Amino acid sequence: MGGRGMNFGRVRPLLRLRHSLRAQLLAWVMVTLVGVIGFNLYFGLVMARSTANLVTDNMLLGSARMIAEAVRVDQGGNVEVDIPPAALEIFDTGFGDRVYYRVTTAWGNLVSGYADLQTPARERQGEDMVFRNLNVRALMLNHPVVGFDSGAGTDGAGVTVTVAVTRYSQQAMRTHLWFSNFNGQVLLVLVAGLVTVLGLQRGLAPVLRLRDAVRARRRDQLEPFDETIVHTELRPLVRALNDYMNRVQRQMAAQKRFVANAAHQLRTPLTLISTQASFAARETDPVRREEALHALIRSTRQVTRLAEQLLTLTRAEPGSRAPRADRVDMADIARQVLEAQAEDALRRGIDLGLEAEGAAPVTGDATMLREMTVNLVDNALRYTPSPGVVTVTVETLADIVQLTVEDSGPGIAPAEHEQVFERFY
Numbered sequence: 001m002g003g004r005g006m007n008f009g010r011v012r013p014l015l016r017l018r019h020s021l022r023a024q025l026l027a028w029v030m031v032t033l034v035g036v037i038g039f040n041l042y043f044g045l046v047m048a049r050s051t052a053n054l055v056t057d058n059m060l061l062g063s064a065r066m067i068a069e070a071v072r073v074d075q076g077g078n079v080e081v082d083i084p085p086a087a088l089e090i091f092d093t094g095f096g097d098r099v100y101y102r103v104t105t106a107w108g109n110l111v112s113g114y115a116d117l118q119t120p121a122r123e124r125q126g127e128d129m130v131f132r133n134l135n136v137r138a139l140m141l142n143h144p145v146v147g148f149d150s151g152a153g154t155d156g157a158g159v160t161v162t163v164a165v166t167r168y169s170q171q172a173m174r175t176h177l178w179f180s181n182f183n184g185q186v187l188l189v190l191v192a193g194l195v196t197v198l199g200l201q202r203g204l205a206p207v208l209r210l211r212d213a214v215r216a217r218r219r220d221q222l223e224p225f226d227e228t229i230v231h232t233e234l235r236p237l238v239r240a241l242n243d244y245m246n247r248v249q250r251q252m253a254a255q256k257r258f259v260a261n262a263a264h265q266l267r268t269p270l271t272l273i274s275t276q277a278s279f280a281a282r283e284t285d286p287v288r289r290e291e292a293l294h295a296l297i298r299s300t301r302q303v304t305r306l307a308e309q310l311l312t313l314t315r316a317e318p319g320s321r322a323p324r325a326d327r328v329d330m331a332d333i334a335r336q337v338l339e340a341q342a343e344d345a346l347r348r349g350i351d352l353g354l355e356a357e358g359a360a361p362v363t364g365d366a367t368m369l370r371e372m373t374v375n376l377v378d379n380a381l382r383y384t385p386s387p388g389v390v391t392v393t394v395e396t397l398a399d400i401v402q403l404t405v406e407d408s409g410p411g412i413a414p415a416e417h418e419q420v421f422e423r424f425y
Contacts, residue, residue, distance in 0.1 A: 021207075022200050029196045030189075037185045041178075044185075048177035053137070056170045057126035060139035063087045064161045067101060068143030071111070071159050079105055079145065079159065081112050087163075095168040100131060102162045111159060119162050131164055138164035206230040210238065222249040269303045305378065326366040330401050331356035331394040333366070337373045338392060341381060349386030352377075356394040360401045376405040384409035 066087040073079055081103050088099045102113035120127040120140045127138055144158040209229055224242035227235045276299055280292035331354075338354050345352035362369070373392075380390045384407040393404040412420060 022204060025200055026193075026196055030193060033189060033192050037189060040185055041182060044181035045178050048174045048181070051177055052170045052174040053126055055173065056137050056165070056167075057139055059090055060126060060137065060163050060165065061124060061141065063090050063099070063101075064139060064141035064163045065143070067103060067163065068141055068159065068161045071103065071143070071145050071161075073145060079109075079111050081159075083112065091165050091169070093169040095172055097166045097168050098134070100136065100164040104160050104162075106158055106160070113162075117162055117164060119160065128167075129164070135167050136164040137167055137170060138162060203231070207234065210234075214241075220252075222246075222252075269299060269306060273299045273303060325363050327361060327363055328366045328369065330360040330362050330369065330403060331358070333370050334373055334392050334394050334403065337370065337377055340374075341377050345381055345390065348381055348384075348388075350381055350384055350388045350390055352381070352390050352392075354392050354394070357396075360394045360396050362401045373403065376403075380405050380407040380409065383407070 066084045067081065070084050070087075071079060071081045083101070087101075091097050091099050100114050100117050102115065102117040102119070103111040105111060117131060118129055118138070120129075120138050123140050123142055125139070129136060129138055131138070140160060140162045142158050142160050206229055210225065213225060213229070222245040224245065225238050227238045227242075230238055273296060276292055276296040280289055280296055283289040283292055334354055334356065338352055342352060377390065377392065384390055388408040390405070390407045393402075393406070395402055395404075
């Protein structure tokens with residue numbers, strides 16, 4: 001099948017940028033800055049247009065006033081005007097603008113200028129229009145003239161002066177103002193980008209120091225890190241890392257204790273099993289051989305139980321496993337334990353029974369609750385002489401569930417009560 005393969009060389013840099021905190025922070029800052037600058041440039045364009053219009057309107061108003069002040073009424077009552085050169089030269093800014101004007105009386109008679117020049121709708125306010133296929137800016141001014149009769153018997157009636165100029169200089173001024181703002185914004189982007197990069201390097205320096213501190217640690221070096229080497233925002237991360245190392249440290253300590261306990265507790269039973277196996281292998285008398293094998297089986301069971309206790313002890317070590325909150329039935333757990341111990345009780349000649357009225361729900365670690373029950377029942381069976389009785393009672397008292405293991409054995413001597421809670425007592 002034909003086609004073009006994907007260019008993975010372009011994907012990798014994008015993935016690196018995506019997973020780079022420095023690149024993402026810089027990107028967000030630059031995107032925000034570019035957005036603000038874009039708004040500033042648009043607002044600057046509006047302000048440049050407004051400023052250019054305002055300057056042009058002031059020039060048009062000044063020119064119209066000079067022309068209006070030059071209007072005179074001769075002795076015959078005729079209106080005439082001698083256009084001042086300054087009224088037109090004010091627009092000579094080097095951009096080749098052309099100036100148009102029109103002076104009319106109050107009743108619309110043309111006094112001077114271009115008759116086809118359109119008069120703006122509002123006085124003293126510039127207006128963009130097209131005159132003779134040229135874009136112009138025009139302004140109109142009403143001005144009274146002393147001694148002038150409008151024809152209605154009103155002395156002091158005025159004239160209307162309209163001045164228009166092409167927009168070359170206005171557009172040049174607007175462009176100049178906008179580019180001045182644009183250059184400043186570009187410089188602002190460059191300076192802000194440089195400051196942002198330097199700020200990110202300085203801000204991320206504690207993270208890099210933390211990275212170097214982690215790399216420099218040995219495998220067995222689990223002391224907590226100093227939170228003050230990073231900023232406040234990163235201290236929860238350091239605390240979480242310290243908590244994790246603390247859990248690992250406790251787990252390693254539990255493993256060391258397990259190895260030490262196993263070495264101490266299993267050395268003698270394993271030696272005994274080895275001796276019994278050797279004796280059974282050498283024995284030629286069938287009766288004595290069978291006795292040796294039964295002794296070997298009992299020793300093997302003891303070692304198996306001891307190994308189970310070691311594993312239970314390891315699981316019960318603080319920090320060795322995540323705490324659980326299972327919803328379990330304590331009566332059901334006791335029933336399962338007694339079913340598993342029934343054969344051992346029968347062999348020992350012990351009556352093993354359960355007293356429970358309905359369900360006894362509790363919240364806890366199901367595995368550890370079962371191990372606790374197994375340990376209590378096993379101890380009762382172990383130290384109760386035959387024939388004997390072991391009774392497990394599960395009852396609900398108010399808001400608690402009580403598990404009781406009673407046996408017909410000798411019990412624990414008062415002097416040894418505190419030793420019950422020691423390991424491997």
